[in-house]
Amino acid sequence: MATLTDQRKTESSWLTGWREHIRITRAGVFGLLSLFLGALLLLRVAPTYDPTLITTLTFEGQIPDLRFFAVGFMNAVGVIYVLGGLFALIPIEHRLLHSLKLIWLGINLALFVPTVLVITAIGTSTNMLETLTSGFRLATPIVIGALAGIWCERSGVVNIAIEGMMLTGACLGFITVFLLAPYLQSQQAQFLGVLIATLMGGVMALLHAWLSITFRTDQIVSGTVINILALGLTSFLRDEILLAAPGGEGGVSTGTLPILAIPILSDLPLIGPSLFTGQPIFLMMFVLVIGTHVILYYTRWGLRTRAVGENPKAADTLGINVIRNRYINVIIGGLLAGFAGAWFSLEATSSFDNGMTGGLGFIALAAMIFGKWTPLGATIGGLLFGFSQAFRTRFQILEVPIPEEFIQMIPYIVTMIVLAGLVGKATAPKADGVPYKKE
Amino acid sequence: MADTPVVLEVRGLTKRFPGVLANDHIDLKLCKGEVLGLLGENGAGKSTLMNLIYGLYKPDEGEILINGESVVIHDPNDAIRRGIGMVHQHFQLVPVLTVTENIMLGNETVRGLGFLNQRAAKKRILELANQYGLTVNPDALVQDLPVGVQQRVEILKALYRKAEILILDEPTAVLTPQEIEGLFNIIDTLTARGVSIIFISHKLKEVLRICDRVTVLRLGKVVGDADPKQSTQESLASMMVGRSVLLRVDKPPAQPRESVLKVEGLNLTDDRGVQVVKDFALEVFAGEILGIAGVQGNGQTELIEAITGLRATESGTILLDGKNITGVTPRLVTQAGVAHVPEDRQKNGMVSSFLIKDNMRLQSYYRAPYAMGILSNDAVINETAEKWTQAYDVRPANIFNSMGALSGGNQQKAVIAREFSRDQIRLLIVAQPTRGLDVGSIEFIHKQIVRLRDEGTAVLLVSTELDEILSLSDRIAVMYAGRVIDTMPADQANRESIGLLMAGVKREDPAPEPLGVSTHG
Numbered sequence: 001m002a003t004l005t006d007q008r009k010t011e012s013s014w015l016t017g018w019r020e021h022i023r024i025t026r027a028g029v030f031g032l033l034s035l036f037l038g039a040l041l042l043l044r045v046a047p048t049y050d051p052t053l054i055t056t057l058t059f060e061g062q063i064p065d066l067r068f069f070a071v072g073f074m075n076a077v078g079v080i081y082v083l084g085g086l087f088a089l090i091p092i093e094h095r096l097l098h099s100l101k102l103i104w105l106g107i108n109l110a111l112f113v114p115t116v117l118v119i120t121a122i123g124t125s126t127n128m129l130e131t132l133t134s135g136f137r138l139a140t141p142i143v144i145g146a147l148a149g150i151w152c153e154r155s156g157v158v159n160i161a162i163e164g165m166m167l168t169g170a171c172l173g174f175i176t177v178f179l180l181a182p183y184l185q186s187q188q189a190q191f192l193g194v195l196i197a198t199l200m201g202g203v204m205a206l207l208h209a210w211l212s213i214t215f216r217t218d219q220i221v222s223g224t225v226i227n228i229l230a231l232g233l234t235s236f237l238r239d240e241i242l243l244a245a246p247g248g249e250g251g252v253s254t255g256t257l258p259i260l261a262i263p264i265l266s267d268l269p270l271i272g273p274s275l276f277t278g279q280p281i282f283l284m285m286f287v288l289v290i291g292t293h294v295i296l297y298y299t300r301w302g303l304r305t306r307a308v309g310e311n312p313k314a315a316d317t318l319g320i321n322v323i324r325n326r327y328i329n330v331i332i333g334g335l336l337a338g339f340a341g342a343w344f345s346l347e348a349t350s351s352f353d354n355g356m357t358g359g360l361g362f363i364a365l366a367a368m369i370f371g372k373w374t375p376l377g378a379t380i381g382g383l384l385f386g387f388s389q390a391f392r393t394r395f396q397i398l399e400v401p402i403p404e405e406f407i408q409m410i411p412y413i414v415t416m417i418v419l420a421g422l423v424g425k426a427t428a429p430k431a432d433g434v435p436y437k438k439e
Numbered sequence: 440m441a442d443t444p445v446v447l448e449v450r451g452l453t454k455r456f457p458g459v460l461a462n463d464h465i466d467l468k469l470c471k472g473e474v475l476g477l478l479g480e481n482g483a484g485k486s487t488l489m490n491l492i493y494g495l496y497k498p499d500e501g502e503i504l505i506n507g508e509s510v511v512i513h514d515p516n517d518a519i520r521r522g523i524g525m526v527h528q529h530f531q532l533v534p535v536l537t538v539t540e541n542i543m544l545g546n547e548t549v550r551g552l553g554f555l556n557q558r559a560a561k562k563r564i565l566e567l568a569n570q571y572g573l574t575v576n577p578d579a580l581v582q583d584l585p586v587g588v589q590q591r592v593e594i595l596k597a598l599y600r601k602a603e604i605l606i607l608d609e610p611t612a613v614l615t616p617q618e619i620e621g622l623f624n625i626i627d628t629l630t631a632r633g634v635s636i637i638f639i640s641h642k643l644k645e646v647l648r649i650c651d652r653v654t655v656l657r658l659g660k661v662v663g664d665a666d667p668k669q670s671t672q673e674s675l676a677s678m679m680v681g682r683s684v685l686l687r688v689d690k691p692p693a694q695p696r697e698s699v700l701k702v703e704g705l706n707l708t709d710d711r712g713v714q715v716v717k718d719f720a721l722e723v724f725a726g727e728i729l730g731i732a733g734v735q736g737n738g739q740t741e742l743i744e745a746i747t748g749l750r751a752t753e754s755g756t757i758l759l760d761g762k763n764i765t766g767v768t769p770r771l772v773t774q775a776g777v778a779h780v781p782e783d784r785q786k787n788g789m790v791s792s793f794l795i796k797d798n799m800r801l802q803s804y805y806r807a808p809y810a811m812g813i814l815s816n817d818a819v820i821n822e823t824a825e826k827w828t829q830a831y832d833v834r835p836a837n838i839f840n841s842m843g844a845l846s847g848g849n850q851q852k853a854v855i856a857r858e859f860s861r862d863q864i865r866l867l868i869v870a871q872p873t874r875g876l877d878v879g880s881i882e883f884i885h886k887q888i889v890r891l892r893d894e895g896t897a898v899l900l901v902s903t904e905l906d907e908i909l910s911l912s913d914r915i916a917v918m919y920a921g922r923v924i925d926t927m928p929a930d931q932a933n934r935e936s937i938g939l940l941m942a943g944v945k946r947e948d949p950a951p952e953p954l955g956v957s958t959h960g
Contacts, residue, residue: 293726306534307544314531317495318545318596319516430534 020330022024027101033089034108038081045119046074055118056125062270070122078288080213084108109417114290120400129388131394137348140282141166141357141385143221144340146371146378147292147332148201153373154296155329156309156431160223161208162337163361164230165201171234172350173197175241177254186254187254194257194342202331204230209330213323215437221293235354242352257281258345281343288401291376305329309429312436320438337361373429441557443470446635447492447523447604452501454487461487463659469604470540471698474626474636476650476667478643478679484659485639487608493525494518505604508758511634511642519546524597529607530589530665534582539564542596545896567598572628584735587618594625605629606637611645615734616905616938623649640876641679643672646904655679664891679779690889693913695724698761699897700866705755707921715741717921719755723866727886728898730912730929732905734941739901740782743868746899747779748772761866773802776865778858778871782901789852795833796824798842799857831856832883852884859887868889870901883913883925905934905941919943 011096032410058065084104116124137309145162152159184192202305204226211222257279265276278281291437296302304325312322345352371377371383395402447469454462462484469475475862478483490496492503494512502509506520512518518525532541548815550556561577568575573591581589590610596604607626611619626636628648640646646653646667646910653665655678662678677683697903700723705960707716716738718921723729733739744750748769758835759775774780781787789798800809800820808819824838855872869888873881888911892898902908906916908930916926924942 001874123645128446298554300547300549300555301541303536303544303547304553307536307540310535311531314533315544317525317527317531319514319519 015154027088027105030105031085031101034081034088034105035085037112038078038083038085041074041081041115042078042161044079045124045246045341046071049122052397053123055121055123057117057121058125058129059270060127060273060428061128061287062273063127066128068118070118073118074115077111077301079182081112104400108244111373113388117391117394117398117401120153120395123384124398125312126394126398129270129274131390132270132392135152135383135387135390136274136319137278137282137386138389140285140347141343141360142364142385142421143285143379144281144288144343145361145383146337146382147224147288147375148336148340148367149365150296150373150375150378151305151329151336152291153368153432154309155305155427156312156327156429156434157209157212157326157438158204158219158332158433159333160220160365161230161361162202162333162364163359164223164227164359165204165337166341166344166357167234168204169201170343170356171237171341171352172200173338173342174350174367175237177258177346177350178242179247181254187258189254190257191193192347193346194339196414197342197346198335198339201341202335205331205334205337206327206392208334208370209327212435213330216437217388219433219435231355234352236309238354250320254350256350260431264395279347281339281347284339289375289379295373306429312434316436316438322438339350340364372427442470442486445469446471446505446799448504448507449488449492450502450504452488452491452503453499454484455499458534461613462498462641462657463489465659465661466658467661467928469635471635472630472633472648473651474630474638476646476653477637477639477645477656478653478675479656479909480641480879481625483656483679486608487524488656488870489608489637489639489865491604491916492518498960509942519600519602521603522603523606524594524600524602524604526597526608528611528612530593530920532581532589532592534580536581537575537577538575538579538581538592538595541592541773546600564595564599567595571598571625571709573598573625578944585618585643586613587615587621590614590618590620590622591625594629595620598698603633604635604637604722606639609641610638610640611640611642611905613735614637615941616934617685617942619645627938639942642906643675646675647672657681679878679925682879684865687791688885688889688910690911693727695727695913696895697725699720699725699753699759700888700899701758701761702742702746703756703758705745705757706743706752706753707738707745708753709741714753715921716745719922721901721916721923723897725865725895725897726892727913728900730900730908731918732915732937732941733901733918736905738917739918741869741916743782743899743901746772746868747777753850770802776863777859778856778861778864780855780867780869782852782870782874785847785849789842791841792848793842794838795828795840795842795845795853796820796838799824799827801857803861827856827860828853830878835889836927848880850874852880855884855887855898859891864896866899868899868901871903872900873902873904873907881907905937909934917941 049071051069051072055068055070055073056065057068071135075305076095084107085102088101090101145166148162149159171310173193173196176196179187180192180213208222209224211217211225214218231290259277259279260283262276262283266272268276296305304320305313308320308322309324315325316322367381368378370381372380446619447467449465449467452462452465452467453460456715457656465484465488467475473622477485477488479816487496491498493513494514494517495725497513503512504510505523510521512521512523515649516622517627533544534696539557539561540563543557544556545905548556548559564575564577567573571594573595575584575588575591575595581592584592590613594605610622614622626638630636636818638646650667653670653675654666655662655675657679665675665678673683701722702719705716705719706714707857709715709721719742721729723892731739731742740920745752748764748767749773752765756763759772761775762775764775784895785791791824797804797820800823800825803809804815809823809881821838823882826837828838831852833849833856835845842853851874871883872888877882888900892913900908900912909929912929915932915937916923916930917937919941919945924943924945
């Protein structure tokens, strides 16, 4: 016993020995990474190119083209990286200094993608408006999915079933259009399709609510069940209805949802075509974000929802019906997820494939956590993922000499960096995932 | 008092739970503007009675009259509508919301379409706050407020709903002595303005100080009323327990011997990485009880976790009998002779789904005589468990019951039985040893702590109950903001001096004596 303790003592004093001199911090780790990348850029990458080469970013005449001396740009970014890295390694603990460190590292992270773009498009020009526009488009299901998560989780019900709810919405929305197209005008069919998609998301959410609120099933289990159910159900329906129909899946084609332009706003340069012209689900995203924010923070329902998600018992003693509140919020979340599902099969494409949501429901969950369960934060998270997908496409066009698999990893790597490093510890609503039982 | 109208009356109220008669034909009267003390041991039925009045339970028999009118209270909403407000022992607040949001929650002022009208709510809150002397900043987040202010928010919540009958469930349990005085002033203001109060407590001193009348419950029945002016703590205690109780701890002076626990330069952070224990030093000697007083959340919990090996230290050393136990595993700490009754016993002291007998060998299951090689020795285990549970009067006395089936008080007794009975204890760490226990059990447990001390164990007692610290300790260390702010022999301490230290007010060093006036010392 004594020897063991003594041995431990030497071990721990050795441990505390170097721990006393060096403290591993988040800023420190990312500072080192930034320093390394900056040095790589300055010493290894920039010298290999001809310094007279120019990269041109075009915006289809919306605003004047941006032209960079590529090597100069690389050197500038390299210097910013190195300085930012050194700055983050300053061993002084101070609140203000700490936030400055994180801001600088955030700028470095934001500079990463444009820099790669400038390097890959060296000596040529590339269309940025298209990337910008597709970034917003691709963010749509992620942002709306994240809002779906916020409605659920703010009331205290963990929802990992966004993926399944989206998939169900995507499938049944498309089937509706597929079946109704012969009888209705295509716009009417599409409208009903979006409506059915939304409602079916709500039905799946009702199942989630029933399992996890009424029966107090573990919410992760209930969510998983719904994801698996949705996968099986939709592929069954696809086989039985879509593929079995005469002429197969392509038998009826109604096209994707129409493109709308918001008067006046859509005439603005740059943001007019990228933000204020688009298909209905994309445009609704902005309404839903603002609506969720307003309801959550400025209305009675929102206040009660936040209270129920944090301390359901307190809400109960004040006469608030916790069970009802949770049911309604979970169903609203499901409706949103179903609506986001329609984006896949009716807005982005006009078809349904097995598993076509491709894990974006989980990315939406990551965006929600990135935004610390707030609608505005989650929107920023969703846009981040949308844009990293858009840049992936751009890199593929530019034939970046990196295996495509690596490029496809970008959004997921961004997810991990963001979750591990930049947002720090995200705090969920306190009662999130805890079933409520009245005493 | 005879002329004042009765605002609340309870007649023959009965509530049965499976196997238990929690409330047995209770009769109770509350007059306008009075403070009625409701006194009783754990499980006497106080909480059940209040939950019946507040609409959380439904009575099996009997009726409730408010202002002379018989009413049926279906749920808290009903109770609130009829002017009953309740301040729960564990505050029912939402920490991340503001004071205003907490107070208006469930009773929101809105302008069309459900939009909150925070300004109107804030105005009413400030009016009420002024009227009743409940100072509070309506824009502060509740999580940033000290406990005493959180309690004010709870009271404001009830007043905001126009409560005329206020039920305070163990309101002083979490407060410092100064905050308790503040609460009593508030109670005086409230009653002067016609609010009637039911004050639930098992702290006899406070009941005598603030109540106009006392009703005592025992085993679900009203055993009688008492007039605080003609009662003593002893008389109330014997009414409560049904036999005479020794309230003072009867103990010979301590015989401190060698140093057992020595902590030096200890720095600790809590789960969020905030430093909660700073440059902490402490020494406990064999044969003495060192009491650590302090308001909850001043680093006591983390300190105990560090000593018992449950929390990593930032820096500093912890020596037990001269051996360094800093950063070793909890098992080694246990083997070195440390017994530990954790603060949150249900969570950290037991496995509720295990049988009682298995809970009794949690730290020693792998050793002889409880284990023979890889097998466990059931005969010894059962015999030991029987012995310990009987010695500590754990009821029902069946070691094959699961721990979770015991009542809270009996779970605590079982954990205490195990920790106090393990052999070769050098250091006993007891956190809140009597929290939630009734007077009879407290008396017994205090006796056991003194017995262990006299056998040469060093005892580190952490308690937020000032009376417990004062009556049990030989030396008192007051912890504030992660440090020991002062240490003194128990016989030189009193409620006031310790209370001030607990609030962080350090005694000024005595001013230099004026010339010509000499004192001994």
